[in-house]
Amino acid sequence: MGYNFTDIEQKWQEYWERNKTNKTVEDPSRKKLYILDMFPYPSGAGLHVGHPEGYTATDIFTRFQRLNGVNVLHPIGWDAFGLPAERYAMQTNIHPSVTTEENINTFRRQIKMLGLSYDWDREVNTTDPEYYRWTQWIFLKIYNSWFDFRVNKARPISELIAEFEKQGCSKIDCTLYCGNNDCCFNANGWRMMSELEQQKVLIDFRLVYIAEIPVNWCEALGTVLANEEVDEWVEKGYTVERKPMRQWMMRITAYSERLLEDAAQLDWPSSTVEMQKNWIGRSEGAEVDFAIAGSSEKIRVFTTRPDTIFGATYMVLAPEHPLVDSVTTNAQKKEVETYKKQSILKSELDRGMDKDKTGVFTGGFAVNPATGKEIPIWIADYVLMGYGFGAIMAVPAHDERDWEFAKKFNLPIIEVVKSPHDVNENFYVAKEEPCVNSSNSEVSINGLSYADAFTKIVGWFESKGIGRKKINYKLRDWLFSRQRYWGEPIPIIHWEDGTMSCVDEKELPLKLPNLAKFQPSGTTESPLAIAADWVNVVEPKSGKKGRRETNTMPQWAGSCWYYLRYIDPKNDTIFCDIEKQKYWLPIDLYIGGAEHAVLHLMYARFWHKVLYDLGYVTTSEPFMKLRHQGTILGENNKKMSKSLGNVVNPDDVVNEYGADALRLFEMFMGPLEEMKPWSTKGVEGVYRFLNRVWRLYLTEDEKLNPLITDGQPTQDFLRVYHQTVKKVTEDIPALRFNTAIAKMMIFVNEANKQESLSKRLMEQFIIVLSPFAPHLAEELWSRFGHTESIFKSASWPSFDESLTIMNTVEVVAQVNGKIRAKFLAPLDTPEVTLKDLALAEPNMKVHLDGKQIVKEIIVKNKLVNLVVK
RNA sequence: GCCGAAAUGGCGGAAUUGGCAGACGCGCUGGACUCAAAAUCCAGUUCCCUUUAAAGGAGUGUCGGUUCGACUCCGACUUUCGGCACCA
Structure with a gap:
């Protein structure tokens, strides 16, 4: 029987929710940090134990920084468009929005169950029209831009049109756009063109364009796939063939050089930078x-x-x-x-x-x-x-x-x-x-x-x-259209005269029509083609007939800018206020899976750079520091999978051992970035530790441990305390949670040996523990009579370096580099004395007997090594 | 084939600047408590030789090198994992 984690965890989760303990607002007087988890896709399977790994890491870092007085933005949301919900809809005719909402509710419940300190007022959802309104808006901004190689940045297409009207394309190296100079024109030539002809010229310049290209068509899915996605689906047994089709493309290649160059300054895993480099392939x-x-x-x-x-x-x-x-x-x-x-x-x-x-x-x-x-x-x-x-x-x-x-x-x-x-x-x-x-x-x-x-x-x-x-460059333009229903509609209208126009910004969001059936249209068009009311439009003024674009955006679109929306999630005049960005950007720590090394991380950098060029964001790179959490394998050292039956469900772990134990174990398993196997025995181990903490503070009948008094700690215990504070203080920012936890275990082991415990030290230790096991910490904190959350009323303890050091050190005595004796000496004993002490060791005498000392190496507080012949 | 990361007890791992290898946890062994079990607590636990202890020897994937001293630095190799793969 352990402590009652179920009640305690529920109590504090409700407290945080009720009191909005984790609500975050801009405060220019305070230092800020933006700590971000990769956008989860709320699948029907719910959370797996891989999720809490990265989430706990960022949560510990967040709570630690908040206790240090830093204003931390730490949000969460849902990357909820995507094929699985649509495929489910094809089979059941249940609208994807219904399944999506259910899945989100499951994910939200599970994430809240882990006690993560997200500001829930900033939750976003890519399938919410109020969100994808801005995804569409950004799409149009990119569409209405061109990359000016003369200044190496994107500019509004209107500026190009202005230039054409004045001087044609004379000042532009057209080979960079349409591949040759044959079509060149002067100002008059431009003016003489019909609107359709002008649009055709502009297509070669826009950052978004339509091209007839051979694509990876998957008949069973009824959609095309990006080159990067093909392997994934082929592995799942789908057939992918090549077929020339009209597709929307994004001109990411224009940014090849900048994506490559700027990657060098990022604090990212070198392997990820390397992968992006290879992908760009200069x-x-x-x-x-x-x-x-x-x-x-x-x-x-x-x-x-x-x-x-x-x-x-x-x-x-x-x-x-x-x-x-x-x-x-x-x-x-x-x-x-x-x-x-x-x-x-x-x-x-x-x-x-x-x-x-x-x-x-x-x-x-x-x-x-x-x-x-x-x-x-x-x-x-x-x-x-x-x-x-x-x-x-x-x-x-x-x-x-x-x-x-x-x-x-x-x-x-x-x-x-x-x-x-x-x-x-x-x-x-x-x-x-x-x-x-x-x-x-x-x-x-x-x-x-x-x-x-x-x-x-x-x-x-x-x-x-x-x-x-x-x-x-090896990098190719990004195939951006998908023949799917469950994605953001591309806000473009094709007119009967062959011209195209954008949906007016004021009409955004262009909402998805409600469908009753979600099967592929039978042609290569998306199921949207079936929704005649939605597809067919008439221009009110001229009576010109048109058809809406039936392709939708790929899943990556919503995750290309979600981190910006968190900064200003409710704004309905702009996707993200620039003043708020100035405070929060860039992201100081981004943690997520290595599987996104090239796709999401490259696409998001690309969008960010376009928005930066157009003046809508304040930094040239979004994610300054990136780390990947390592894969958690099953107990049998194999990748977790349903077929192997080695999948661990976080719900079960929380039910049996509590969220604090799950959090602690995931961090204790080993280095964050490494692959490591699950171990139920290991969870029990950290659960035992939490119980030891509980019993250290509280008696059987839940009274404060009578050994906790106002008395003075022993020298040795005071040292362990300061060492613990130091270790944890230094390990958290370095994301070395496993060693921080080991040190806290040592502290608790030592504390259990004490005949009396200093109330001050014991209270401070709760603060040290609180980022790791926030529920337990809150509960113990309240038992000391505090009425407010530890995360509001406490501040991170400081340590005294001089008190972390032993005043007696063990020195090693070696002969020819082999240890022959160990002895204790006062700290900073002079070299000469150390040598004498070493020579006095009986076993040293044995090994030195009859030999001549040719060299002496003496390292203060560490060792004496005598080289003999 | 190319690029990158890694290899430490029975297991997960620690030792971040070259200075006591194996912290902490798991497992295991023995003991205490108990009628008994669970839980908890205490002790031990790299391997070899040794009745035990002392003392000794070996030891961080393999081979070699630098050094008084190497898990740590250098060279070659092996294996595992991740990525790319006819990119001109």
Whole structure:
């Protein structure tokens, strides 16, 4: 029988709720901290033990900081749009909003049961029209923006239109937007365009645009998936195929450089920064144009090895490349068509699976600008349309893939970098050796190192107007539309004349229509297409007919800015007041799963940067410090899963041991960021500790322990106390909760040995314990006669460094680095005395007997090491 | 294949600046209390040799190096986990 945690925890949870103990308001006179948990998706399964891990960590930090007088914003809310609720609706015809609300209620109850100190007045829910009104509003802000590479930031599209009206696109490098300069126009040209033509031009500039692209279509789900999402669903057994479709895209690629650069200053796990870096995939190289023999057209390629251009013996286009048809000769047409069809059907995943090189000759030839020779043009699916220009110059001698391909199809291999072996036997990709066989009448890079050859040959490209230095990124634009019902409607109307317009800001939120059935529409459109009343619109003035966009936003949209809404959750004139942001931003600590390393964390940074450029947010980065909680495995050391039957339900743990025990155990298991297995015995261990605390303070009949008096503590116990305060004070900000708890256990063990206990110390210890076990702490605090919450009436105790130190220390005596004796000496005993004390140890004498001391190492308060021969 | 992280008793882990390896907890062993059990309390618990103690030896994934001294620093390797994967 332990203490009655059920009553105590319920009592204090009700107290906090009634008294709004955790309510937070701006107070410029106080230091602030914004401590955030990753937005939970309220699934039907309820909370699992992984949730309380991160939540408890931030809660302890929050409570600790509040006890230190810091004004802490610590909110929670629900990322509630998403496919599971919609799939449930397809099966049952129960509206997703109904299941969503039920799930949220479960999550809220469970989270409150854990005693987390959220300010519940700031709770947000992405499916609430008052919330997604602003998601739509931000979407429109992004849509109505363009990225100006001249100033490296987003600007309102109206400023671009103003510029076009004045001077056309003369001051803009159009190649960065529409890929060529062919469409360029002057001010008059712009004015002469119809509205539809103008809109088409602007599409290439907007940060949100529609494109016909091959996407990952999942028939069973009735929706497309982002590249990043494909694996997840394929793993679950769904089939994902490639299909060209009209899709909404967000131009995240415009921010490649800034997302990369700014990541360096963030206090994030290095592995996460590294993953984002790899995802962005910056590489420096050159773009070069290869003329097509017998044509005025050119093939543009990206290469990181322009130094090897003299070795380019053939070219490869991606099967989807727009020039494929025009370079293909009649003789090769059939073969090329067949190959194209095959590879377009294959998903990128399938293409990657099979590393065996395949391809076909188009019959066409290009001219290598360095050698002047004609080289064959092939198509092959090892060249991807989505990277670079979807075309490569193949240098088989110095590239693994090109070498394999050349070997298979008998294409010439020419050594242009001095290689340690015959390049016909194997490729050589290293950059250490100088160039060879690389000269023509205008330029020679023979004998030059990689760096010098790179500079010289790119200089030659530039002088000839056929190429230039180029930085390329792996990052691709974000596929933003989903053919779903349960998501934010995209506030765009398509008119019968082909033009598009935004839903007026004043009409937001554009609410989801009520549907009775949620099955896919049968076409590739979302179920919204069925809601005729909602979809079809007429412009009141002109009578022009239009159709609403039926795609909805992906689940990531709502979580891209939720942390801003928490700052100002009820504002109905703006998504977040800028003055409030100035106080609260940026987020000082963000804790959540590592599975969001690239997706959520990259998308949110992107939106934040756009809003920053447009002047709606005050910082360039949202999350300054990020940590991931480690996965909690089942008791059998395997990932928790229903099929393995090793899932632990927090409800059960709380029922049996209480929330304080659950919190304490999750923190005691090991380092926050590491993966670690659950242990029911371990929960019992910390539960025993809480009971020891209870009994230390209260007698059997719940009277204050009579040993607690106004007397003085012993020197030794006073030291343990100060050591405990120090350890916990230092460990909490460093998120080392396991060692902080260990020290508190030592304190309680020592306290139990005392013949009398200082009331002052014992009261202070409750404060030290309170961030970890807030319910128990509140209860004990009240037993000392306090009438207000510990978190309102107490402040974090200070420690005296000098009192943490022992005045007698144990010193180790070593001979040749091996411990031969230990002895006690007063603190700061001089070295000479330490040596004498060591020499006096009987066992030292044994080991020193007959030997000569050649060296003495004496470390004050620690050790004496005598080196002998 | 490439990038990143990790490896310490029977188990989770501690030792953050090179200075007593194994804090704290679990488990286990013995004891106290009890008619008995639970709960609680006390003692012990890295391994080997030893009747015990003293004393000794080995020991932080493997091999080697630096150092008076290495879990900690350096080099090579093994294994596990996470990510990326024809990215030109």
